[in-house]
Amino acid sequence: MTTTRGQGERLPAALRTEALEQLLTERGLIDPKVMNGIITTYETSVGPLNGAKVVAKAWTDPEYRRRLLADGTAAIKELGFSGQQGEHIVVVENTATTHNVVVCTLCSCYPWPVLGLPPSWYKDPAYRARIVREPRTVLAEMGLVLSDDVRIVVRDSTSEVRWLVLPERPAGTEHLSEEELVPLVTRDAMVGVAKAGTP
Amino acid sequence: MDGIADMGGTRGWGPVHPPRPDEPVFEEPWQGKAFALAILSSRVACGGINTDAFRHALERLDRAAYLDDGYYGRWINAGELLLTDSTVLAPGAVDARARSLRGEHVREPAVPEPTRPDYRPAAEGSLRTVDTAPAFAVGRRVRARDMSPAGHTRLPGYLRGRTGVVELVQPAAVLPDTNAHFLGENPQHVYSVRFDSYELWGADAEPFALTAELYECYLETTS
Numbered sequence: 001m002t003t004t005r006g007q008g009e010r011l012p013a014a015l016r017t018e019a020l021e022q023l024l025t026e027r028g029l030i031d032p033k034v035m036n037g038i039i040t041t042y043e044t045s046v047g048p049l050n051g052a053k054v055v056a057k058a059w060t061d062p063e064y065r066r067r068l069l070a071d072g073t074a075a076i077k078e079l080g081f082s083g084q085q086g087e088h089i090v091v092v093e094n095t096a097t098t099h100n101v102v103v104c105t106l107c108s109c110y111p112w113p114v115l116g117l118p119p120s121w122y123k124d125p126a127y128r129a130r131i132v133r134e135p136r137t138v139l140a141e142m143g144l145v146l147s148d149d150v151r152i153v154v155r156d157s158t159s160e161v162r163w164l165v166l167p168e169r170p171a172g173t174e175h176l177s178e179e180e181l182v183p184l185v186t187r188d189a190m191v192g193v194a195k196a197g198t199p
Numbered sequence: 200m201d202g203i204a205d206m207g208g209t210r211g212w213g214p215v216h217p218p219r220p221d222e223p224v225f226e227e228p229w230q231g232k233a234f235a236l237a238i239l240s241s242r243v244a245c246g247g248i249n250t251d252a253f254r255h256a257l258e259r260l261d262r263a264a265y266l267d268d269g270y271y272g273r274w275i276n277a278g279e280l281l282l283t284d285s286t287v288l289a290p291g292a293v294d295a296r297a298r299s300l301r302g303e304h305v306r307e308p309a310v311p312e313p314t315r316p317d318y319r320p321a322a323e324g325s326l327r328t329v330d331t332a333p334a335f336a337v338g339r340r341v342r343a344r345d346m347s348p349a350g351h352t353r354l355p356g357y358l359r360g361r362t363g364v365v366e367l368v369q370p371a372a373v374l375p376d377t378n379a380h381f382l383g384e385n386p387q388h389v390y391s392v393r394f395d396s397y398e399l400w401g402a403d404a405e406p407f408a409l410t411a412e413l414y415e416c417y418l419e420t421t422s
Binding site: 006015021022036087121128134143152194 | 204205206207209210211212213214215216217218219220225226229231232233234236237238239241254257263267268269271272275276278282288292293294296298300301310324326335357369370375391393400404405406410411414
């Protein structure tokens with residue numbers, strides 16, 4: 001097995017990124033406009049707001065919720081969200097008695113079309129290693145203390161299946177509209193390391 | 200592949216980092232570039248996006264290249280490795296250019312003749328149809344094979360040899376173990392298998408269930 005480099009001084013990743021960009025651009029192998037387009041897309045238009053819209057709709061529209069749990073990919077596509085790392089999305093519901101939490105122990109697979117790029121804690125070795133061994137302890141460290149009668153199901157994304165957690169609708173939000181619910185749906189709740197916010 | 204990337208259940212990483220709600224997508228501008236360049240490098244090196252080959256490149260990074268440079272550092276390093284594998288880049292080309300950028304006088308290696316893999320995905324993405332029926336039905340007890348291949352695999356070490364129950368039959372998909380090495384897509388049925396925490400970690404484990412998606416050839420029947 002080869003590795004990227006031998007012995008010697010390790011140059012900063014930022015500098016090597018600039019070097020690679022130059023080498024590929026000079027030879028016409030990449031187009032800087034395409035590169036900048038990818039960056040802008042993930043900085044501005046693909047993020048957890050997409051998933052929040054899916055969840056708020058499911059909370060207010062029982063028929064949509066049924067479709068979402070039966071075929072997540074299709075129901076999410078109805079709202080216009082699809083693409084790389086979202087080829088097959090399965091939605092699981094958190095309830096008062098079952099709590100799902102998602103991880104990718106082998107890399108950092110994540111449903112980009114609905115949640116954007118993963119946050120740093122999700123990519124961190126401590127989360128990837130520990131959530132599959134001691135999820136209750138890890139969730140408590142992250143601020144989510146679950147009572148002993150709640151069953152935990154950890155979803156390790158080892159193939160191209162991407163999981164999205166449908167969090168419980170917070171109590172006392174019965175009078176809120178779909179639009180008013182969207183800000184309560186956090187990225188962390190849709191991965192399963194937090195509950196949805198309260199108004 | 201066994202190695203640093205296969206982290207599930209390993210110890211010694213310390214506490215998890217609490218989420219920061221205001222975390223930017225890219226903490227620094229170079230990270231956005233590294234992300235985009237890694238995606239584009241995959242196309243340049245392979246002729247089409249081969250996510251499995253990219254993941255295998257990540258797995259082959261050494262400790263420093265995988266851990267010390269952080270997540271996007273890891274991505275740019277894997278992109279560079281794919282490009283070196285296909286001789287789009289000469290070994291050391293990126294380091295030489297980086298040194299030039301910071302004012303050192305270094306001779307850059309000559310541009311090599313690329314020898315890219317003869318690779319064309321059969322279709323976009325990884326989902327495929329297969330002619331045979333799934334070998335394992337929902338509710339079936341199955342054991343994850345106890346195997347430790349030197350090449351790419353998506354069977355994590357902590358599940359090998361462990362017994363679980365098929366919870367869902369997922370759509371069939373390209374087999375990463377061969378596709379990562381440009382040895383064919385070999386689409387397989389994929390199963391979400393549910394394991395009990397006691398089966399994985401012993402009688403003292405926290406009580407919980409865990410599911411993982413396992414390709415058909417990773418599984419065997421239990422007696």
